[in-house]
Amino acid sequence: MAQQEFIIQRYNPDTDESYEESFNVDVQPGQTVLDSLNAIKWEQDGTLSFRMSCRHAICGSCAMKVNGQSMLSCQTQVDAAAERGDPIRVGPQGNQHVIKDLVVDVEKFLLQFERAETWLEPYEDQDPPEREYRQKVEEFDHWSHASTCIHCGACYSDCTVAAVDENFLGPAALAKAYRFVMDSRDSKREERLQFLSEEQGGIWDCTRCYMCVQACPKDVLPMDAIMELRTLAIEAGHVNNHGVRHHKGFMSGVRKRGRLDEMMLPVQSVGIGRLLTGNLAAHKEMMDYTPGAIRLLKSRKLLTIAQRHGANAEGREQIERIFEEVEAEKHHHDVDAEAFGAEFETAIGGH
Amino acid sequence: MLQHDVLIVGSGLAGMRAALEVSSDPTLDVAILSKVHPLRSHSGAAQGGIAASLGNSAEDSWDLHMFDTVKGGDYLVDQDAAEVLTREGPENIFELEHMGCAFSRDDEGRVAQRRFGGHTAPRACYAADRTGHAVLTVLFEQLLRRGVKVYSEWYALDLVVKDNVCQGLVAYDILSGQIEAISAKAVMFGTGGYGRAFRVTTNAFASTGDGVVMAYRAGIPLEDMEFVQFHPTGLQGSGILLSEAARGEGAHIVNSDGFRFMENYAPGRMELAPRDIVARAEQSEIEAGRGVTALRDSVFMDLRPIGEERIRYALPSVLHLARDFAGIDPLEAPVPIQPTAHYSMGGIPCDINGQVRIKDLDGAPEITGFFAAGEASCVSVHGANRLGTNSLLEAVVMGRRAGRGILDVVHDLEPTSIDEGDMANAVGEVDHFLSASGTEKVGQIRAELRDTMMDKCGVFRDDAELKECLSEVKDYQERFKNVSIDDHGSTFNTDLLDAIELGHMLEYSEVITVGAIARQESRGGHARRDFPDRDDENWHRHTLAYRPQDGEDGPRLEYCAVNMEPKFREPFPLQERTY
Numbered sequence: 006m007a008q009q010e011f012i013i014q015r016y017n018p019d020t021d022e023s024y025e026e027s028f029n030v031d032v033q034p035g036q037t038v039l040d041s042l043n044a045i046k047w048e049q050d051g052t053l054s055f056r057m058s059c060r061h062a063i064c065g066s067c068a069m070k071v072n073g074q075s076m077l078s079c080q081t082q083v084d085a086a087a088e089r090g091d092p093i094r095v096g097p098q099g100n101q102h103v104i105k106d107l108v109v110d111v112e113k114f115l116l117q118f119e120r121a122e123t124w125l126e127p128y129e130d131q132d133p134p135e136r137e138y139r140q141k142v143e144e145f146d147h148w149s150h151a152s153t154c155i156h157c158g159a160c161y162s163d164c165t166v167a168a169v170d171e172n173f174l175g176p177a178a179l180a181k182a183y184r185f186v187m188d189s190r191d192s193k194r195e196e197r198l199q200f201l202s203e204e205q206g207g208i209w210d211c212t213r214c215y216m217c218v219q220a221c222p223k224d225v226l227p228m229d230a231i232m233e234l235r236t237l238a239i240e241a242g243h244v245n246n247h248g249v250r251h252h253k254g255f256m257s258g259v260r261k262r263g264r265l266d267e268m269m270l271p272v273q274s275v276g277i278g279r280l281l282t283g284n285l286a287a288h289k290e291m292m293d294y295t296p297g298a299i300r301l302l303k304s305r306k307l308l309t310i311a312q313r314h315g316a317n318a319e320g321r322e323q324i325e326r327i328f329e330e331v332e333a334e335k336h337h338h339d340v341d342a343e344a345f346g347a348e349f350e351t352a353i354g355g356h
Numbered sequence: 357m358l359q360h361d362v363l364i365v366g367s368g369l370a371g372m373r374a375a376l377e378v379s380s381d382p383t384l385d386v387a388i389l390s391k392v393h394p395l396r397s398h399s400g401a402a403q404g405g406i407a408a409s410l411g412n413s414a415e416d417s418w419d420l421h422m423f424d425t426v427k428g429g430d431y432l433v434d435q436d437a438a439e440v441l442t443r444e445g446p447e448n449i450f451e452l453e454h455m456g457c458a459f460s461r462d463d464e465g466r467v468a469q470r471r472f473g474g475h476t477a478p479r480a481c482y483a484a485d486r487t488g489h490a491v492l493t494v495l496f497e498q499l500l501r502r503g504v505k506v507y508s509e510w511y512a513l514d515l516v517v518k519d520n521v522c523q524g525l526v527a528y529d530i531l532s533g534q535i536e537a538i539s540a541k542a543v544m545f546g547t548g549g550y551g552r553a554f555r556v557t558t559n560a561f562a563s564t565g566d567g568v569v570m571a572y573r574a575g576i577p578l579e580d581m582e583f584v585q586f587h588p589t590g591l592q593g594s595g596i597l598l599s600e601a602a603r604g605e606g607a608h609i610v611n612s613d614g615f616r617f618m619e620n621y622a623p624g625r626m627e628l629a630p631r632d633i634v635a636r637a638e639q640s641e642i643e644a645g646r647g648v649t650a651l652r653d654s655v656f657m658d659l660r661p662i663g664e665e666r667i668r669y670a671l672p673s674v675l676h677l678a679r680d681f682a683g684i685d686p687l688e689a690p691v692p693i694q695p696t697a698h699y700s701m702g703g704i705p706c707d708i709n710g711q712v713r714i715k716d717l718d719g720a721p722e723i724t725g726f727f728a729a730g731e732a733s734c735v736s737v738h739g740a741n742r743l744g745t746n747s748l749l750e751a752v753v754m755g756r757r758a759g760r761g762i763l764d765v766v767h768d769l770e771p772t773s774i775d776e777g778d779m780a781n782a783v784g785e786v787d788h789f790l791s792a793s794g795t796e797k798v799g800q801i802r803a804e805l806r807d808t809m810m811d812k813c814g815v816f817r818d819d820a821e822l823k824e825c826l827s828e829v830k831d832y833q834e835r836f837k838n839v840s841i842d843d844h845g846s847t848f849n850t851d852l853l854d855a856i857e858l859g860h861m862l863e864y865s866e867v868i869t870v871g872a873i874a875r876q877e878s879r880g881g882h883a884r885r886d887f888p889d890r891d892d893e894n895w896h897r898h899t900l901a902y903r904p905q906d907g908e909d910g911p912r913l914e915y916c917a918v919n920m921e922p923k924f925r926e927p928f929p930l931q932e933r934t935y
Contacts (some may be wrong), residue, residue, distance in 0.1 A: 018848075019847065019849045035593070035681075047799030050842060051798075051854075052845070053840030054850050056396075057399045058561050059396075059564045060401070060561065061596045061677060062677075063401050063486070063673075064395075064397075065396060078797075080680050082683075111393070118500070124500055125455055125456030126496035126501075136450055137409075137450055137453040137459070137466055137467050139464070139465030140461050141465050142462070145459075145460065145461045149483075152458040152483075153486065155400075169544050188456060190454070231863075285401050293724055
């Protein structure tokens with residue numbers, strides 16, 4: 006048996022005090038961080054508060070920060086969390102208001118699911134079948150990862166966008182929205198894609214930092230789901246929004262010049278058409294960019310017109326080839342998927 | 357005083373399914389109250405499947421399912437209830453599927469089904485090995501869609517019943533520390549099981565039998581509490597569940613000689629015999645010195661015969677659990693397992709409409725406006741031993757029926773009320789712990805209780821050990837009066853809740869033990885070394901345990917008949933139970 010030091014970030018709501026407190030715990034091989042917190046609570050200080058229930062990584066209660074990263078404390082072995090001799094730091098989840106010690110107010114996180122209406126909306130113009138809806142194994146396998154979410158909040162806690170934007174729907178709610186977009190039993194695919202494209206805090210606000218995928222204790226892969234939603238939204242024609250214009254401007258700059266064109270990007274994101282037609286909101290959006298642009302210019306992060314020459318001819322040719330290859334691959338993929346669908350329909354007798 | 361037409365306590369499958377049913381009547385004000393957020397409920401931990409005779413993989417019928425259930429429960433099953441469970445199974449599955457439940461699919465796109473212990477057909481519908489999670493999630497989603505009010509992280513302290521009429525509840529808001537009365541014309545308990553009193557258990561920390569004890573304290577007897585299921589495949593030490601789906605998919609169980617010992621206990625079914633039989637076989641092997649690991653307290657489950665690809669696809673959670681919680685990779689090595697307290701067959705007596713009913717010899721007086729469903733209830737579809745995948749089915753089918761049972765009567769029920777006097781017990785309990793200065797500690801007594809129950813009221817039982825068990829439990833009850841806690845605050849005081857929960861555990865542990873001492877036979881999950889045979893003549897009946905009144909030393913036991921009157925077929929007559 007070895008001793009392990011835990012430094013716990015505490016908060017006492019009665020006195021409004023925040024402080025760190027150190028505890029030493031005897032640990033056995035295989036002991037988890039949650040076991041250790043319980044040992045502290047039951048043997049040293051009963052006032053230490055945290056949520057827990059199932060203790061095997063399915064109820065989602067005990068997500069917290071261990072050495073700065075969100076994870077389920079029940080699933081985290083002490084040995085894996087600590088270098089020999091180093092203390093383990095435990096704190097509450099991020100991006101949420103702390104109620105007491107390691108207990109945070111999860112209301113804001115859970116509210117995002119309601120905003121995104123992440124529940125099945127059945128078809129109203131037709132009765133469900135007498136038995137189950139048929140779903141291909143491949144269809145189920147395609148989205149089932151996103152249905153494994155245990156709503157622990159680890160992704161939201163570590164999300165770099167949620168940290169600065171209260172409106173961001175966040176990785177978990179977006180992944181769940183994806184699951185319903187992909188589920189053939191849902192009648193609101195179109196409405197969902199539109200909402201997710203246009204809503205402030207929707208799919209285009211993700212910065213692709215990958216923290217959510219890293220924090221997720223299950224196989225949800227939230228960021229992958231968000232990226233797939235973007236593709237689906239564009240395919241469905243939801244292109245007249247800031248996110249898509251930004252994306253297209255980004256791509257066209259790279260394709261044309263072989264590099265990102267920071268000068269043009271804001272104009273393209275806001276929409277050249279909107280600006281030319283004198284759309285007031287668009288001009289206001291442009292104005293919003295100004296202070297940031299000035300700061301970038303000052304710190305030489307924004308290229309001047311003279312510097313915007315980009316890649317040479319050979320480089321551009323290579324870039325063009327990359328674009329063409331990606332487009333060809335995507336075409337093959339679509340053809341394969343269609344052929345498979347037809348085969349399946351035949352196999353089940355066109356149900 | 358807060359007020360609703362219908363108040364559902366517990367937010368697992370039974371509670372949420374009932375709430376969904378009740379919320380179909382827009383004139384009714386329904387609320388759910390739960391000590392954990394609904395998505396944290398322990399139903400979500402169910403792994404392997406939910407049974408129904410869909411017949412997707414092989415021919416099947418509800419009669420066959422019913423027979424398996426009755427036999428699996430060692431004929432203590434109420435046959436009217438088993439009939440309802442199995443007949444209504446398929447439509448309930450289709451309903452969940454229509455709500456968007458993420459069921460795994462077969463090659464034709466139907467709900468996939470696999471084999472499970474004690475079932476003669478492959479009838480476990482599943483969502484990989486996270487079936488409970490899939491069903492729990494979909495029910496919560498649909499409740500959100502309906503906008504049902506949820507008291508999340510509210511702890512129910514006391515059930516108020518006056519003259520056999522339920523008035524409502526006294527509850528504690530965990531966030532604020534406020535105690536509130538909530539009156540309702542109808543209250544339903546879907547508060548889950550009581551496995552937490554055992555050292556080795558699959559149960560969540562939350563599974564402390566709160567609802568069962570609240571009913572008991574309100575004067576309602578508890579039924580068949582001595583029947584506790586030990587699941588044969590808990591991870592050694594922690595008891596964390598490894599799904600029976602592993603065996604359904606083809607895992608072997610072997611002893612220290614590498615022998616598949618089920619050959620000697622249930623040659624016809626091998627590893628897929630019902631849980632009570634496999635658990636006893638394991639315990640016998642361990643006691644005969646054929647256990648594995650340094651402690652010799654477990655046997656091996658070997659998943660490798662299933663094949664890597666199928667394990668990864670169909671049993672991802674089992675794979676992760678073994679790796680994360682035992683440090684063993686089932687693709688490389690066998691996993692040490694042991695019997696682990698898993699399911700509570702006993703509970704609050706109720707009929708097939710969820711109506712709580714005292715099944716005693718003078719007819720069946722009911723508790724007006726009080727309903728129960730799921731593991732907290734004893735309807736009894738599982739009798740002396742539950743078959744795997746029947747618990748999720750029970751929670752959904754009986755939750756829906758309880759919801760309908762409430763809809764049938766609630767418009768005719770009078771408004772109820774709770775006054776200060778009715779709140780006195782709950783207020784007194786909280787005040788007592790917040791001001792107590794005793795020397796005993798909750799954690800210490802709880803650890804001792806769990807050892808006692810595991811070692812003396814476990815897989816095998818006998819008179820001498822059970823009597824020791826009872827005397828130790830009573831000793832803990834005495835010591836508990838002298839307990840104090842550290843946290844005297846009003847915000848998120850989990851120290852206080854731990855103490856209240858231990859009080860519940862001590863109370864129902866006594867009931868389990870007293871029932872076990874009295875039942876001098878072996879049936880299903882209750883195995884007496886000193887009475888190894890089933891005794892239908894004397895014991896084909898349900899236990900009812902009443903809380904002691906003044907002057908009584910312990911629970912008063914009465915017995916009532918097992919229902920043998922299914923509506924749509926002949927009853928299954930008692931037979932010897934072999935596999």
